[in-house]
Amino acid sequence: MSSYRPLHDGWTVTAVSSTGQLRPVVAGLPAAVPGCVHTDLLAAGLIEDPYLDDNEDRLTWIGRTAWSYETTFTWEPAGDGTDDDRADLVCEGLDTAATLVLNGVEIGTTANMHRSYRFSVRHLLSEGENTLKILFDPPYGYAEAQRAALGDRPGAYTEPYQFIRKMACNFGWDWGPTVVTAGIWRPIGIETWSAARIAEVRPFASADGTVEVHVAVERATERPLTLTASVGGITETVTVGAGQRRAVVTLTVPDPELWWPRGYGEQPLYDLVVRLEDQEWTGRIGFRSVELDRTDDAFTFVINGRPVFVKGFNWIPDDCFPSRVTRERLAERFAQAAAAGANCLRVWGGGMYESEDFYDLADEMGLLVWQDFPFACAAYPEEGRFTAEVEAEAREHVARLTRHAGLVLWCGNNENIEGHADWGWQDTLEGRSWGGGFYYDLLPRVVAELDPTRPYWPGSPYSGSPGLPPNDPSKGTVHIWTVWNHQDYTHYATYTPRFVAEFGFQGPPTYATLRAAVSDDPLTPVSPGVTHHQKAVDGNLKLLRGLGAHLPQPDGFDDWHYYTQLNQARAMAFGIERFRALAPHCMGTIVWQLNDCWPVTSWAAVDGGGRRKPLWHALRRAYADRLLTFQGDQGGTVAVVNDTDEPWSGELAVDRLTLAGEILAKERLDVSVPARGTASVELPEGVARAGNPAGEVLVATLDDVRALRFPGEDPAMDYPPAEMDTVVEEVEGGLRVRVTARTIVRELALFPDRLDPRATVDDQLVTLLPGETAVFHVTGGEVDPGALVRHPVLRCVNESR
Numbered sequence: 001m002s003s004y005r006p007l008h009d010g011w012t013v014t015a016v017s018s019t020g021q022l023r024p025v026v027a028g029l030p031a032a033v034p035g036c037v038h039t040d041l042l043a044a045g046l047i048e049d050p051y052l053d054d055n056e057d058r059l060t061w062i063g064r065t066a067w068s069y070e071t072t073f074t075w076e077p078a079g080d081g082t083d084d085d086r087a088d089l090v091c092e093g094l095d096t097a098a099t100l101v102l103n104g105v106e107i108g109t110t111a112n113m114h115r116s117y118r119f120s121v122r123h124l125l126s127e128g129e130n131t132l133k134i135l136f137d138p139p140y141g142y143a144e145a146q147r148a149a150l151g152d153r154p155g156a157y158t159e160p161y162q163f164i165r166k167m168a169c170n171f172g173w174d175w176g177p178t179v180v181t182a183g184i185w186r187p188i189g190i191e192t193w194s195a196a197r198i199a200e201v202r203p204f205a206s207a208d209g210t211v212e213v214h215v216a217v218e219r220a221t222e223r224p225l226t227l228t229a230s231v232g233g234i235t236e237t238v239t240v241g242a243g244q245r246r247a248v249v250t251l252t253v254p255d256p257e258l259w260w261p262r263g264y265g266e267q268p269l270y271d272l273v274v275r276l277e278d279q280e281w282t283g284r285i286g287f288r289s290v291e292l293d294r295t296d297d298a299f300t301f302v303i304n305g306r307p308v309f310v311k312g313f314n315w316i317p318d319d320c321f322p323s324r325v326t327r328e329r330l331a332e333r334f335a336q337a338a339a340a341g342a343n344c345l346r347v348w349g350g351g352m353y354e355s356e357d358f359y360d361l362a363d364e365m366g367l368l369v370w371q372d373f374p375f376a377c378a379a380y381p382e383e384g385r386f387t388a389e390v391e392a393e394a395r396e397h398v399a400r401l402t403r404h405a406g407l408v409l410w411c412g413n414n415e416n417i418e419g420h421a422d423w424g425w426q427d428t429l430e431g432r433s434w435g436g437g438f439y440y441d442l443l444p445r446v447v448a449e450l451d452p453t454r455p456y457w458p459g460s461p462y463s464g465s466p467g468l469p470p471n472d473p474s475k476g477t478v479h480i481w482t483v484w485n486h487q488d489y490t491h492y493a494t495y496t497p498r499f500v501a502e503f504g505f506q507g508p509p510t511y512a513t514l515r516a517a518v519s520d521d522p523l524t525p526v527s528p529g530v531t532h533h534q535k536a537v538d539g540n541l542k543l544l545r546g547l548g549a550h551l552p553q554p555d556g557f558d559d560w561h562y563y564t565q566l567n568q569a570r571a572m573a574f575g576i577e578r579f580r581a582l583a584p585h586c587m588g589t590i591v592w593q594l595n596d597c598w599p600v601t602s603w604a605a606v607d608g609g610g611r612r613k614p615l616w617h618a619l620r621r622a623y624a625d626r627l628l629t630f631q632g633d634q635g636g637t638v639a640v641v642n643d644t645d646e647p648w649s650g651e652l653a654v655d656r657l658t659l660a661g662e663i664l665a666k667e668r669l670d671v672s673v674p675a676r677g678t679a680s681v682e683l684p685e686g687v688a689r690a691g692n693p694a695g696e697v698l699v700a701t702l703d704d705v706r707a708l709r710f711p712g713e714d715p716a717m718d719y720p721p722a723e724m725d726t727v728v729e730e731v732e733g734g735l736r737v738r739v740t741a742r743t744i745v746r747e748l749a750l751f752p753d754r755l756d757p758r759a760t761v762d763d764q765l766v767t768l769l770p771g772e773t774a775v776f777h778v779t780g781g782e783v784d785p786g787a788l789v790r791h792p793v794l795r796c797v798n799e800s801r
Contacts, residue, residue, distance in 0.1 A: 002191065002192060002193035002194070002197060002278065002279050003191070003192050003193075004090075004189055004190070004191045004192075005189050005190050005191075005192075006187060006188070006189040007033075007071060007073055007132065007188050007189050007190060008033045008034070008187070008188070008189075009033075009071070009073075010071045010072060010073065011030070011031040011032075011033045011069055011070065011071045011184070012028045012029060012030060012031055012069070012070055012071070013026065013029050013031040013037060013040050013067055013068065013069050013070075013183070014026060014027045014028060014029070014067070014068045014070070015027070015065050015066075015067060016065070016066040016067060016068050016135065017065065017066045017138075024041075024046045024047070026041065026046065029041070029044055029046070030043075030044070031069055031183070032323075033069075033071075033183075033184045033188060034093070034183075034184055034185050034186050034187055034188075034323040035183055035184065035185070035321075035323045036095060036181040036182060036183035036185055036321055036323065037062055037065075037067050037181060037182050037183050038050060038059070038062060038179055038181055038320075038321055039183075039321050039323065039324065040183070041062070047059060047062075050177060050179050050320075051177070051517055051598045051599055051608070052517055052518075052519070053517070053518060053519055053528075053529045053532065054528065054529070054532045056177040056178060056179055057532075059179065060178065060180070062179075062180065062181075062182075063138065063139050063140050063178075063179075063180025063181070063182070064138050064140045064141065064180075065138055066135065066136060066137055066138050066141075067135075067136045067182050067183070068133060068134070068135050068136070069133070069134045069135075069136070069183065069184060070131065070132070070133045070134075071131075071132055072129055072130065072131050072132075073129075073130055073132070074128060074129055074130070075125045075126065075127060075128065075129075075130050075190075076127060077125075077127060078192065085122065085192060085193075085194045086120065086122055086192065086193050086194065086197075086220050087120070087121055087122035087125055087190055087191070087192045088118050088119060088120055088121065088190065088191050088192075088193075089102070089107065089118070089119045089121045089132075089188070089189075089190055090116065090117075090118050090188065090189055090190070090191050091110070091116060091117045091118070091119075091184070091186075091188050092116045092186035092187045092188065093113065093116065093184070093185045093186025093187075094110045094113070094117065094134065094136075094184060094185070094188075095113045095136070095139075095166065095181055095182055095183055095184075095185045096110070096111065096112065096113040096136070096139055096142070096164055096165065096166045096182070097109075097110065097111050097136065097137040097139070097142040097164070098110045098134050098135060098136045098137070099134070099135045099137075100119065100132070100133070100134050100135075101132070101133045101134075101135070102121055102124045102125075102130065102131070102132050102133075103124055103125075103126060103130055103131055104131075105124055107119045107121060107124065111142075111164075111165060111385055111389055112165035112166075112389045112392070112393055113165060113166040113167060113185070113352070114165050114166075114167075114352060114353060114374055114393040114397075115165075115389070115392050115393040115396050115397075116186075116396060121190070122192075134184065136182040136183070138182075139164060139166060139170075139180045139181075139182060140160070140180060142163075142164055143160035143161070143163040143164040143166075144160055144163070146160075146163040146164065146381070146384070147160050147163045149384070150163070150381045150383055150384060150432075151381075151432050152428075153378060153379035153380065153381060153429065153432065153434065154378065154379050154419070154423070154424070154425045154428050154429065155377060155378030155379065155419075156377035156378065156415075156419075157171065157172065157173070157377075157378075159171035159172060159178070161378065162375075162378035162379065162380045162381070163381065165374075165386070165389050165390070165393065167317060167322075167350075167351055167352045167374070168349075168350040168351075168374065168375075168376050168377075168378070169316065169317065169320075169350045169351060169376075169597070170320065172535070173350060173535065174535050174536040174537065174539075175316075175535055175536070175593075175596065175597075175600055175602040175603065175604070176316075176320065176535065176597050176598065176600070177320060177535075177598055177600075179320045179321075181320070181321065185322060185323050186323075193220070193279070194220060194221075195219070195220055195221045195223075195225070195277060196217050196218065196219045196220065196221065196225055196240075196276060196277065196279075197217070197218050197276070197279060198215060198216075198217065198274065198276050198279050198281050199216040199217060199218045200214075200215065200216035200399050201213065201214070201215055201216075201274050201281050201283070201403070202214040202215075202399050202402040202403075202450060202451070203272055203283070203285050203402060203403045204402065204452075204453050205256075205270075205285045205286065205287045205288075205403075205405070206287065206289065206453075207256075207258055207287055207288055207289040207304050207305075209232075209252050209253040209254060209255065209256040209287060210250065210251075210252050211229075211231055211250070211251045211252070211253065211272070211285065212248055212249075212250050213229045213248065213249040213250070213251070213272070213274060214246070214247075214248050215227060215240075215246070215247050215248070215249065215274060215276070216245060216246050216399075217240055217244070217245050217246070217247070217276065218245070219243075219245060222242045222243050223242060224239050224240065224241055224242050225239070225240040225276060225277055226239060226240075226275075226276070226277060227239070227240050227247050227249060227274070227275070227276050228249070228274070228275045229249040229251060229272065229273070229274050229275075230251075230272070230273045231251055231253060231270050231271065231272045231273070231285065232251075232253035232256065232270050233253075234251045234252065234253055235251075236249050236250065236251045237249075240276075249274075253270070253287070256268075256270070256287040257287070258286075258287055258288055258304050259286030259287055259288040259363075259366075259405040260288070260303065260304065260366060261303055261308055261343045261344075261366050261367070261368050262338060262343050262365060262366030262367065263343055263366070263625065263643065263644075264303065264306065264308060264343075264366075264645075266366075267286065267363065267364060267365070267366045267405075268286065268287075269284040269285065269286050269363055269364065269405070270284065270285055270286070270287070271283075271284055272284065272285050272403070283403045284360070284363065284403070285403050285405065286363060286405025286406075287405075288303060288304050288405050289302075289303070289304055289305065289453075290302070290303055290408045290453070290454060290455070291455070292409070292455035292457070293307065294464060294476075297463070297464060297474060297475040297476065297498060298498050298499075298587065299476050299477055299498050299499035299587065299588065300499075300584075300587040300588075301368065301408055301409075301587070301588070303368075303408070306676075307584065307587065307676070308343070308368070308587075309580070309583055309584075309587050309588060309643055309676070310343065310344045310368065310499070310587065310588030310589065310590065311341055311342050311343050311344065311588075311589060311623045311643075312342055312343065312344030312345060312346060312368070312370070312588065312589065312590035312591065313337055313340075313342050313344070313345055313346070313590065313591050313593060313594035313595075313605070314345075314346045314348050314502060314504075314590055314591065314592045314593040314594065315345045315346060315347050315348060315351075315354075315593070315594055315595065316348055316350070316351050316593055316595060316596070316597055317351045317352060317597050318330070318333060318595050318597060319597055319598075320597050320598060322352065322355075325355070326357075327357040327361070329610075330355075330357055330358055330361055331361055332610060333594065333595055333606065333610075334361045334362070334365055334367060335365075336594070336605075336606050336612060336616065337367065337594055338365055338366075338367065339620065340605065340616055340619045340620045340623055341619070341620055341622075341623025341624055341625070342367065342594075342623060343366065343367060343368060344367060344368040344369070344370060344588075344590060345362065345367050345368070345369055345370070345594070346369075346370040346372070346411075346501065346590050347369060347370065347371045347372055348372055348376065348414055348593075349372030349373060349374055349375050349376040349411070349413050349414035350374070350376030350377065350414060351374065352374055353371070353374065353393075353397045353401075356400075359401060359404040359406060359407060360404075362404065362406035362407075363404050363405050363406045366406070367406055368406055368408045369404070369406045369407045369408065369409075370408065370409045370411060370501075370590070371401070371407060371409065371410055371411065372411045372412075372413065372414050372460075373394065373410070373411065373412055373413060373438075373443055374393075375412070375413035375414065375416055375435060375438065375439075376413065376414040376415065376416070377414060377415050377416065377419065378416065378419070379416070379419065379420065379425050379429060379432075379433075379434035379435060380416070380433075380434065380435035380438065381432070381433055381435075382433035382434075382435065382437045382438065383433060387437075387438075387442065390438055390442065390443075391442060391446065394442070394443055394446045394447075395446055395450060398410070398446055398447055398450045398451045399450050399451075401451075402450070402451050402453075407454065408454065408455075409454065409455055409456075409457060410443070410447050410451070410454060410455070410456045410457070411456075411457045411458075411459060411460055412438065412439035412440075412443050412444075412456070412457065412458040412459045413435065413438075413439055413458075413459040413460075414459070414460060415459070415460070415461070415479065416434070416435050416439070416459055417436075417439065417458060417459040417461075417462055417466075417470045418459075418461050418462075418470045418471050418479070420434050420435075420436065421469065421470050422469075422470070422471065436466075439458040439459055440458055440466060443456070443458075444456045444458070457476075457477070460477045460479065460501045460502070461476070461477050461478050461479045461501065461502075462476050462477055463475035463476045464476045473495050473496060473497035473498070474496070474497070474498065475498060476498060476499065477498075477499045477500075477501040478495075478497045478498070478499070478500055478501065479500075479501060479502035479503065480492070480495060480497075480500060480502070480503040480575075481502075481503070483503065483505065483571070483575070484504060484505050484506065484542065484546070484571075484603075485542070488546070488548050489505060489546070489567075489570070489571035489574055489575065490574065492571075492574055492575040492578050492579075493574075493578050493631075495578070495579075496582060496585065496586070497579065497582075497586050498585065498586060498587065499586065499587055499588040500575075500579055500586070500588065500589045500590065501588070501590050502590060502592045503572075503575055503589070503591065503592060504572070504591060504592030504593060504603035505546065505567070505568050505571035505572055505603060506536065506539060506542065506543055506546075506564075506568060506601060506602060506603050507543075507564050507565045507567070507568030507569070507601070507602075507603075507613060507614070507615055508530075508543075508560075508561055508564055508565060508601045509533075509596070509599055509600065509601065509602075509604075509607035509608060509609065509611070509613065510607055510609065510611040510612075510613060510751075510753050511561065511751060511753055511754045512609060512611060512753035512754070512757035513599045513607045513608055513609030513611055513753075514530070514533070514561075514599060515757075516599065516609065516757065517529070517533060517598075517599035517608070518530055518532075518533060518599075522557070523557050524556075524557050525540060525554070525557060525560040526540065530601075533599060533600045533601060534600070534601040535600060535602075536601075536602075539601060540601075543564045543567075543601075544564075546564075546567055546571070547563060547564070547567050548713075549713040549715065549716070550567060550570065550713050550714060551563045551566065551567055551713075551714055551715065551797070552714070552715050558791075558792040562749065562751075562792075562795045565613060565614045565615070566614060566747055566749070566765065566797075568603075568613070568614070568615050569613075569614045569615045569617070569618035569619075569764075569765055570618065572591060572615060572618060572619060572622070573618045573619070573621065573622040575589070576589050576591070576619070576622040576623065577622055577627065577629035577631075577639075578629075578631065580622075580627060580629070580639075580641050580643075580678075581629055581631050581639035581641060581678065581680070582678075583641065583678045584678070591605070591619065593605075594606055596608035605619055609757075611753065611760070612760070614749060614764045614765050617763060617764035617765055618764075618765055624705070625642075625643045625644045626641065626642055626643070626644065626648060626702075626703075626705050627639075627640075627641040627643075627705065627707075628640060628641075628652075628700050628701075628702055628705050628706065628707035629641070629707055630698065630700065630707055630709040631680070634688065634689070635688065635698065635709045635711075636682065636683050636685075636688040636689075637680055637681065637682055637683065638652065638654065638680075638681045638683060638700050638707070639678060639679070639680055639681075640652070640671055640673050640678065640679045640680075640681060640702065641673075641678050642673040642674070642675065642676065642677050642678070642679075643676060644675060644676070645675050645676070646675055647672060647673065647674050647675055647677075648671075648672075648673045648702070648703075649670075649671065649672040649673070650670075650671065650702055650703055651668050651669070651670055651671075651702070652668070652669045652670075652671045652681060652700060652701070652702045653666070653667075653668055653699075653700070653701045653702070654666065654667045654668075654669065654683055654687050654698065654699070654700045654701075655687075655698070655699045655701075656687050656688075656690070656696060656697075656698050656699075657696065657697050657698075657699060657769070658692075658695055658696060658697075659695055659696065659697060659717070659718065659719060659720065659743075659744045660720075660743075660744075660770060661744075661769050661770040661771065664691065664696065665686050665687045666687065667683065667684055667686075667687045669681055671702065690711040693711035693712045693716075694711075694712050694716055694717050694718045695717075695718045696710075696711055697709070697710055697711075697744070697769070698710075698711070699769070708767055714746065714797050714798075717798075719743075719744060719746060719797070719798035720743045720744070720798070721743070721798060721799070721800035722741075722743055722744070722745045722746070722796050722798045722799050722800055723741070723742040723743045723800075724739050724740060724741050724742060724743075724745055724748075724768075725739070725740045725742065726738065726739050726740075726789040726794075728785035728786075728788055728789060731777070733777075733779050734777060734778050734779035734780065735777070735778040735779075735783060735785060735788065736775060736776070736777055736778075737750060737775070737776040737777075737778060737788060737789065738773060738774075738775050739768070739773065739774045739775075739776070739789075740768075740771075740772070740773045741768035741769065741770055741771065741772050741773070742770060742771075743770055743798075744767075744768065744769055744770060744798070745767065745768040745796050745798070746767050746796055746797040746798050747765045747766075747767055747795075747796055747797045748765070748766045748767070748768060748774060748794075748795075748796045749764045749765055749766075749794075749795045749796070750764070750776050750778065750788065750793060750794055750795075751792070751793050751794075751795065752778045752781070752783050752788060752793065754792065754793050755781070755783045755784060755787055755788065755793060756780070756781030756782055756783050757781070758780040758781035759778055759779070759780045759781035759783050760778070760779055760780050761776050761777070761778050762776060762777045762778075762779075763776055
């Protein structure tokens, strides 16, 4: 028999020791499990919310304090007379360096947030009351001691995150606060069993219907055991021989329905049930194949034999305190990614292995998952306890995630190979280890042994060989940070990459999210709270520099907020359209980033309040299945991108118009683009070349898809002051806003969250030609209809004020 009892009740937390910094007295404080010290202190009112203003700066003592978690629980033995009953304390996540004591006896230590631990405790349990104590070392103290013992290593930040197996971004990032946590962050409980237990299940489902179920068994008896697996109405049974600890059950499901990425087909999932004696394991699997095509230095995912253009987002932890991230919250983020047209999420290496809910949702929604191992932007030591811990965590999670159809790549790290090659690390390492042994040896060996059906990639960016420059756009994966850091966003047009795994451009969060996190009065682009919620080096200066000639220099906060959000949206749309137009030479773009972990000015499309920024709406258009985009130095080419299973044929209409809508020249061109294909249409000079660059617009239309090109930047254009008619009507679920343009209206946007933080709008950044109408739907909250169509809620580039 087997059973599991969670131990989530009755916990208290006490501050045991500190480095002497000021702190509240914390002794016997009620603690939530799963959770962490920060959330416990916050719930008790002992600290201010670290996400508000600059509160995080006053909370660094938490990461420099030792914490003791303690609970008591009652225990009753099974009472069935068996002598071989086992009881294990199962800790799914302890953050991070901890000593565990049961009834006064030390049962073990931990040093890794990224893995689980299991301790045999049957001999220590007493009938009646038992006491469990978990003492967490100060994370800073542990990491700094490791650094002192092993020698310093270079990294992107001065914090010692590479010296502790913990979520790196806990120590702050250029989009995240420094909130160094401790606590029982995932479930904890006692599992009792006898005879044997299922220790591991690794199912490999092939597109031909074959399922190999690899099962590891922990035994308390040496007698033969019966192992059964069932899926799709097929059941097979094997005997696990005396003393045997591993077995394979092979099943064949006739004519399985294949699992596809979203946009390529459906996502059927099959229930797999594995039974060992009285124990049962269940999980859902999908039938599909995955390959990584590297022909001629390409980087192309091939699913079920079909090349897939990746339209993705990088994913960071959705909260600095992961226990607050529910399945419902993940489902909201996934829905936002899917609605923007994405088919992939890259789990970035400065975060963590995500929860089972994360990968289940990806399977259900057809989102491919690229999984980084948690190493990012630093040289990592390979000595001491580190290698053993890295191998343990890798083995656990590679085995855990094999069943997930959406998982298509294991990647060794984020930017560490590039850092070692190009960031001057070798000069300071002086021969010390930097993690190369993990990325080139240990991790690929673990993947080859435990998950041979999936490709492994040593890191990103990476060109395919240790001897090659890692960030070469012509090979493998590239990260593009010349734009944002140094260059205008039009610099994306100079790249001809094979696969862009990271690129981004900053913009502030929505007004409601920023206002809720910042108490500045007045709110300005450089007021203290706004500045604190900008973590990038020279971030606000780069925002203004990035406007370049594209938009006017802002006059006050409202302009700054609108223009910088608009510029972020334009920059990323420009890059995506460039790279999609290169398909199949380029076969993927993964935007940095989908989400935020707190309210901050960042590269995210969905801000720390869960609200969609204007960038999200621009990405929805740039990631559309069918896309028209002007390309070339003078926009003399129209790229026709067809990411569907049907050919796209028709008459491409190209009109050169005055800003008043009068036709100056026009062309009608027959085009035919195959399924999943791209075509490039060269435009005759008469229509492509502007006679008056400041007073014209070029319009391309194919079916219901349209692209616009303005020959000049907005400040140089002769836009008339915007004139429009607006009608606001109550409809079921909210308000309908109808805007009809009497002049050209450039980049029309509604910001209803300025009136009520609960209010959202279904579209943003719409350009209207004279006589055209746009319809917006506003839902949530209580909004004054009149205020909805006035400045600063209703904005456009050429507005009249």
